């Protein structure tokens with residue numbers, strides 16, 4: 001039975017993504033009724049449109065079965081996100097910016113916008129069922145003393161760390177959840193003697209693993225080659241300064257800068273894809289251009305740009321202002337057009353808003369926007385849009401606590417007592433974080449909230465409310481006038497539990 005106007009003329013049908021069952025009210029209105037079980041794309045004939053139509057209006061649509069009547073504007077579904085936009089070019093921009101599992105539009109001319117990515121696994125991700133990215137903090141032990149360390153790491157391993165068997169069990173759960181990206185982090189993961197055994201186990205059960213070792217004397221050429229041999233998919237090392245003086249000061253150990261460069265070159269030699277992680281704060285913002293230039297000269301797959309969250313050893317005084325965020329966005333956006341590697345941001349969800357705004361501005365200025373195609377060489381793929389703390393993302397601590405992010409110290413349960421899937425799918429905390437309707441402040445009023453939503457970790461760190469507005473976003477949604485939330489004193493900031 002046709003479930004929307006004109007469905008009886010459809011030539012082909014596609015299964016509807018699960019998330020379509022949670023269409024926003026306007027989208028449901030557009031579909032005239034409950035979300036269907038399948039979506040039919042009308043490809044046989046261009047549907048008739050009422051002359052001088054002023055766009056989407058439920059009252060102007062015919063009832064199902066009374067003949068084809070497509071509105072000018074149908075919802076576009078991008079992963080977990082449903083968007084309403086009348087601008088054809090903007091719809092194309094939305095599609096080209098981030099690889100998505102499926103772009104669906106009932107407008108016939110958009111039927112060719114079915115987006116594919118290098119990693120087929122991310123096509124079908126429903127963030128309510130499984131995360132795109134899971135990070136396991138295998139240990140908090142580390143010989144560095146980074147000024148911004150989320151984990152407030154220390155030299156010795158915690159006696160209650162997950163054991164080897166518990167770690168393998170966790171990896172098995174990651175495998176059964178079919179999580180596309182799994183990262184072993186620390187502290188310094190190399191401090192765990194069973195690290196290679198864990199990586200081999202992951203490879204044997206089909207989990208692709210990335211690793212973020214610390215650049216200490218433990219990270220040798222031999223270790224890099226052993227990691228490659230064990231089945232590591234990607235090595236991620238940190239570069240927080242353009243030169244040894246600033247980077248080593250950041251990391252609290254002299255020689256760390258050179259070790260990072262050595263690790264990159266050893267990984268290149270071993271054929272191991274490399275990711276560079278850079279955390280921007282007030283300490284290194286003045287080196288933005290030099291760091292970008294330095295990264296450009298490395299042979300890497302991905303530059304992951306982190307933005308400080310004042311948790312762990314991260315200080316409120318080092319937090320960038322909203323304008324400084326925009327400054328970094330502008331630089332990495334320009335670089336993304338020419339770089340041979342991909343660029344992603346962490347804890348700066350509003351970079352997605354920035355990109356869309358730039359695309360619109362460029363189009364108005366007659367500039368053809370580069371779509372920054374995916375450049376990854378190791379098939380780990382980009383995250384689907386809309387990813388946020390607890391929404392397609394989770395973090396397991398060294399003692400098994402499950403957090404929405406390593407920067408958001410609210411635990412939803414422990415894998416020693418509950419399966420990971422159950423915690424991710426059913427905990428009230430994760431449920432709230434996946435529901436944009438629960439966002440407050442300007443994020444709750446923002447037209448970008450479905451694809452952005454702001455950093456939940458930073459909102460929590462500065463206000464104590466994980467659903468509060470992003471404190472470091474300069475965008476004011478149209479018609480929004482409420483004042484920003486009060487900033488908590490630095491001594492009341494939360495520190496990651498278990499640190």
Ligand code: SF4
Nearest residue numbers: 443446452454470473
């Ligand atoms: S106001 Fe919030 S949702 Fe809107 S762009 Fe800024 S951070 Fe994102």
